[in-house]
Amino acid sequence: WFNDLAAFNIGAAGEDDLTHVSAWYRDQWVNFNGGPVTTLLNVHSNVDFIPGALGLQLYQDEIGQESNTMVKLGYAYRLAPLSNGAELSFGLNVSLFSKSYNAEWIAVDGVENDPAIPTLNGSGTSTDVDLGVFLRKPNEYYAGISMTHVAEVQMSSLSIVPARTFYFMGGYDYPLSGNDLVLRSNVLAKTDLAYAAIDVNVNVLWNDFVWGGLTYRVGDALAPSAGVQKALAPQNDGIRSSEQVIKVGYAYGTTLSPLSAYNSGSHEVFLSYAFKFETTPVQNKYANPRFL
Secondary structure, eight states, X not given: OTTOGGGTOGGGOOOSSSEEEEEEEEEOSTTSTTOOEEEEEEEEEEOSSXXXXXXXXXXXXXXXXXXXXXEEEEEEEEOOOOTTXXXXXXXXXXXXXXXXXXXXXXXXXXXXXXXXXXXXXXEEEEEEEEEEEEEEETTTEEEEEEEESTTOOOOXXXXXXXXXXXXXXXXXXXXXXXXXXEEEEEEEEEEOSSOEEEEEEEEEEETTTEXXXXXXXXXXXXXXXXXXXXXEEEEEOSSEEEEEEEEEEEEEEEEOSGGGGGOXXXXXXXXXXXXXXXXXXXXXXXXXXXXX
């Protein structure tokens, strides 16, 4: 999550002048029948026609016989920098959530006589909003709080209400050897006030290029991870200019819960492309020889 914070907090959108396109693919609990498979695409960028940034997110998750799809459109507004250089921003998402399932239940004592278990396939949708507040001092620290499913709107055709979920995040960068070696710490906590998941990550970035580290999900998993990030050489010929940054990352999660006996770990792949292309219009000048 620390590679693109706007995926979990819309307030972090538009962190710089680049357009960010990030994608995640996670295959959880490999060889566990019905294990979660998640795909996420997140796009955000500052725009010229209004102050602030816009974001778009596409989310797909398959778990067991259940399928979840979500589309979010968001906006973030950043205040003027504080006296210490930190930046405070606020964001809002409007989301469309779709859920479907098939009624192929597996139970040791059968489901025919349980009225709480549906016997027919079902699907439904709901529209809701997310909120986010984000504070960042570039290259030093960040902190944020966000909330999804704020209104807890019941899904049409289903007796399901998506739970309001809170996300708390924070991180700090500590230079170990100037800017050549940076120790980065990150925390992400998620809770619906009934259950909480806490991820703690520590990684080291070398020469702003290669990084490696370890993530611990409290009581659940341990995941070593590594990646590279590369800023391509800026191009500027006086008319056209470009900035581009590519990031690639991979994590392998080892299950620490009793589920470890039934799966062979989890795989997650991350890819990000950030860019800015500008063209300066050519100004033609004409002179009348009568006035030379």
